[in-house]
Amino acid sequence: MSPMSFIRSIFSSQRPAVTNVDLEAQIPSTSAESTIPPSSPSPAATHAPRSVPSASTDGTTNPLDEFFGVTRPVSLIGTHESRHDSAAELPPPYESLPAYSESRDEEPVTLAMYLFKFGFLFPPFWIVGTLILFLSLSAPTDWHSEKPENQRQELLDIMRRTEVKWSKRCAFALVLLLVVVGVALGVGFGVMRG
Incomplete structure (x- = not known):
């Protein structure tokens, strides 16, 4: 085995990095894939090159959770614990202009x-x-x-x-x-x- 093929075999078993992913903008997956913990790989599968995990039915994945093997319950509404999900948390609109906008006090x-x-x-x-x-x-x-x-x-x-x-x-x-x-x-x- 040549050194280059040995290096390729080492790096080919690594999962490719996913970049430019906005975690808060992702829509949660509702399929059964996201709630089932990953099974332990067989010894033969550890030497085979891995591919990027398949996306869920809506085309999104959570790369950090998949990388660390974390499964968490996913809410059906909104994204993963995002502060931007609910409109109920918005501040009330101003009924009148704030006091600091009046020019008399300046x-x-x-x-x-x-x-x-x-x-x-x-x-x-x-x-x-x-x-x-x-x-x-x-x-x-x-x-x-x-x-x-x-x-x-x-x-x-x-x-x-x-x-x-x-x-x-x-x-x-x-x-x-x-x-x-x-x-x-x-x-x-x-x-x-x-």
Whole structure:
């Protein structure tokens, strides 16, 4: 026996691998084949090459179960323990929009907000953001001219509160940066003299 024929005989007795099988998309088999445990092979059958097991009546098999010789009861409805089987597990539809989709709770985008965020890249922006605390906010005459004066004033108050909040954050970040730099310089001079 040549070495190549010996290698072919070893590999030919192995079952070919089944690839690209979506286990959750398979429909369970209802034939008697799937519930009968496999019988032990005869000694003569162990050396004969095996073929892929025949598919059930609906054309599907479970390759993992067949490979490991597992038999399990199969439900007649749905696939093997799939979470996608029943429509009863779907969440209820929204009756109204969630609260987070309402735009009233969102704060307006302001200059101080951008100055605070970009101050991490360029800290002098925090100085400009802090200066907004000392400036008054006035709207141009044509700003939201279609709205009544009381709504315009309400929008202006909301924007001013938001500007002050982000401006205070700029001031806090600036003070914190100055403290950290001061401590680092103090430690540096202390180490140099000591």
